[in-house]
Amino acid sequence: MIHDSQLEHWFREDVGHHDVTNQVPGETTGRLVAKESGVAAGLDAAARVFDYVGVEVTEAVDAGSRIDAGDVVLRVTGPARDILRAERIAVNVVGHASGIATHTRAAVDAAREVSDDVRIAATRKTTPGLRGIEKRAVVAGGGDTHRLDLSHMVMVKDNHVAEMGLERAVAHFRERVSFATKIEVEVEAAVDAPLAAEAGADVVLLDNMTPEETAEAVDLLPDGVLAEASGGITLETVPAYAATGVDVVSMGSLTHSAASLDYSFRTGE
Template sequence: MTLTPDLTARLAAAGLDAAAVEALARATVAEDLAGGVDVTSVATVPADARGSADFTARVPGVVAGLPVAEAVVEVVCGTDVEIKRFVADGDRVARGQVLFTAVGATRDLLTAERSALNLMCRLSGIATLTRTWVDAVAGTGAAIRDTRKTTPGLRALEKYAVRCGGGVNHRMSLSDAAMVKDNHVVAAGGVAEAFNAVRAAFPDVPVEVEVDRLDQIPPVLDAGADLILLDNMTPFQLREAVALVGGRARLESSGGLTLDTAREVASTGVDYLAVGALTHSAPVLDIGVDLRD
């Protein structure tokens, strides 16, 4: 581990594995250099030049991934860099607002720039989109939840960005909770049969069961499902499901959700709206670097 103790502690406080973040930072920089050097910076910037790089929001949004971007800067610049922070992950930021400033060797700052931005822009885009959904259902009691539709290798960071935007996380992996979907139902011979098979094999694991018809709810409810996913149901059907369950299990609406319909769906009484778009379709937040001598 070569990250500073301060940054390591901040990553841990955010629920992130500092060693994994450092490894990702090194991999992104290695990909950018491809075994060589930053030929443009080496050719145009004196070796002893020092500067300040302001990481600045080009558009309004919600920021996420600041310590991840800092990890990239530390990997490239080593201990010879000073970070000045002006905002925290989860903050709403305005166009033109400086998020943090890195002071160090100019060549190193320019080498780190794109790798740091690639990660922070991606994570901030997820946080910004999540906050939009959270704002859309504010006051209803429903929470916005992510899915496993994440970028391979970036799941922990992307789910962290969802939290920064005010959303909540679904399971992190296939092993920490069960999700009985249509293909499992086919394999097991029925919804209740699939649920009972999971419960028998893994009695301590939370089990969520996907249903797409109201008549499928009573059997899994009686079997003891912790959470029922209501797939592609209309607001009318969702209200019927809420009444049928009567608080005996948590309910999650999924499929076909849009920002335009989010509040109507949330107002039916479901506990969660599952939104895969938070991670698979979020546009990046435009953040740039302004170098000062």
């Protein structure tokens, strides 16, 4: 959900204090058109942008829809001045979100070449203020959101282990979390994976390992403990990691490196 305060910030940033450019009289219609193929996302945010200035959204494709160049993904009607003021914000948001959804779908498709079960997940490497939009875009692309924020799961990383040691760190957090909160432990060597499980990890993050090392670590884990591969995984290497037997492949690139999908906004018939 995008709050009015965020929308107000977006409009203040783009419109400024003396907008002459969009002083256009009358009523008109507008349409958001894809200039390349991909996966649509961010249309709910765009609808909120137009609604905020009193512009009616009359049509929008569903998030996750595959689109081709020339497809209209959203139509609006209302005062020309307000449509023009909102269109650039809407185009930017939809382009950014659709780029993430498209990149995510490519990763999911690559994983499905070797596994029907492995999840492709995002990370917390999101743009401040845009996490909700970016995480929903990952879902639109067929991916998993992973943690939405720090409260969703405890992740014991290398810095925690350096400060407290593996067993003490897991015990420390286990005493403080709800019964419903999982604990994930990051390891960087296959031999440490079963140690993390023995310490009480619900999920073991196999970080910056090769596919061969990842497969070795998965074999060492007991039943019931989930395995996640992460660290520099690309579209090209997704199949190799998906074939290791991990439950999750997480990729920061889904949100921090996806190129925006190209759209244009046109008014009138």
